[in-house]
Structure formats: structure tokens, C-alpha cells
Amino acid sequence: MLMRLARVEEAGALSELALRSKAHWGYDELFLKACRDELTLLPEDVSSRRTSVVEIDGRIAGFYTLDGQPPEGELGNLWIDPEYLQRGIGRSLWQHAMGVARELGFATILIDAEPNAEAFYLEMGATTVGTTPSPSIPGRVLPRMRFDLR
Template sequence: MNIEKAIPEDNIRLTEITKKSKAYWGYSDEQILSWSNNLTVTMLYIENNPVFKLIDKDEIVGYYSYIRQENQQVKLDNLFILPEYIGKGFGTYLMNDFLERMRIEKCQKIILDSEPNAEKFYGKIGFKKIGEFETSIKNRFMPIMELNL
């Protein structure tokens, strides 16, 4: 298992991972389709943002990406793994790589908008909920979380 910088041509595989990972939480095909624009990883996105892919046995099985902001703050924009890898330590492996990268880059604060079903995962790592916002699904709220390094 290793983590490498993604290349623009990985966009189709990363989009597939994103959609499959999101569907894992029980969202309907129609809901995933309605979110298609938000769940699509474009070549341009990979060119303009740090994106790192997790490779297991020569296959991309997950990735994360982030956006640098002002005042040594970073937004974790994506962290997705294939459903068959969820609950087996792969997400933690990705997160540890991300956190180490942030320490090297002297980042002081990380923020993220969490999938509601992943809030516990981020909480175990030390992220604290600082707010929330309602999504396109009535009565579904996305936690806004932060971690100070």
C-alpha cells in the first residue's frame, strides 16, 4: 500500500471512488445522480489542488485532496475510499498521511465539511464539530469540523 500524487488522468477513477463511497452510506442512485457535479473529480481540479491517491495492489482504492487557505489553514476537501476498504484502516492510513503532510507544511488548522456518517471517524482523530449546515436533503446536516495542529 502506498500513497502517490494523483495525475489529471486519474480523474475518472477518483470520481468512481467518490460516488461508490458516497453510495455506501445508503443514498439512492437518484440522490447520487443529483450530486453528480459535486462528486465529480475533474482533470482541472487535480491540476489545481493537491490530490493524493492510495494504491493497493496496483489499484487506486482511495484518495484525499485539500485546498490551501489563508493564515496557515487548510480545508480537507475530499477523503474517499472504496466501500470494500471501509472499516479496515485504509481511511486512517490516508488521514495519517494527510496529517503528516500538514505538519510538514506548517499548517496550523484544518477544517472540513463532514459526511454526516463520517463525523465519528473524524472525531476519533481529534476533529471537533464547530457548526453545521443543511444540505439539499431536508433535515440532513453536514457537520463543519476543525482540528488545530
């Protein structure tokens, strides 16, 4: 397993990975179409959003984005290709992201979580602090979570 910074030319592949990961939860095509813009990374997003990937045997197995400026940031994405679920990839990505966040001086990381991933973030030590409206689906809310790095 290799953790590295994402490359700008990988933006399309990362966007497709995020959609595959979202689809894993059983959402229909209409729902996924509504989420496409939200889950799309543009080449300029890759560097500006501090995007890191995990590679296994030369294939991208997952990625995260770490957004914002210290002291408070946001885990904007954390997606795992469904082919690589249940292999510790999520935990590795999380630990890497929180290590980078600490190095950059973040005190708090906020997460607007995929509802099906809330239990994962709770297991990682985050707490649910409320809800936030979905940017893609009117009337839908996402768990708003917080992780304190200190």
C-alpha cells in the same frame, strides 16, 4: 499499500470512487445524482487540490484532497472504495493528509463531513464546531469540523 500523488488522468476514476463510497451509506440514485457535480474531480482539480491516493496491489483504494492556503485549509475529500473499508485505509489517508498539511504550514484543517463519517473524524481528533449547508441537497446540513495541527 502505496501512498502517492494522484495523476490528472485519474480524475474520472477518483470521481467514480467518491460516488461509490457515498453510495455505501445507502443513499438512493436520486440523492447520488444530486451529489455528482460536488463529487466530480476535473483533471485540473487533481493537482490544484493536492490530491493523493492510496494504492493496494495497483488499484486505487482511496484518496483525499487538501484545499486552501496556510494557515487554514480544508479536507475537501476523503473517500475509500467500499471494497477496502475496515482495513485502516481511512486512518492512513488521514495521517498522510495531516502530515502534508503540517509540512505546508497549515494550523487548522476544516472538514464539511459526510454525516456518516463524523464519528471517524471525531476519533481522529477533530471536533464538531457547527454545521454547513450541503452544496448538493437543499435543506440538508453537514457537520462542520475542525482539526488543529498545533
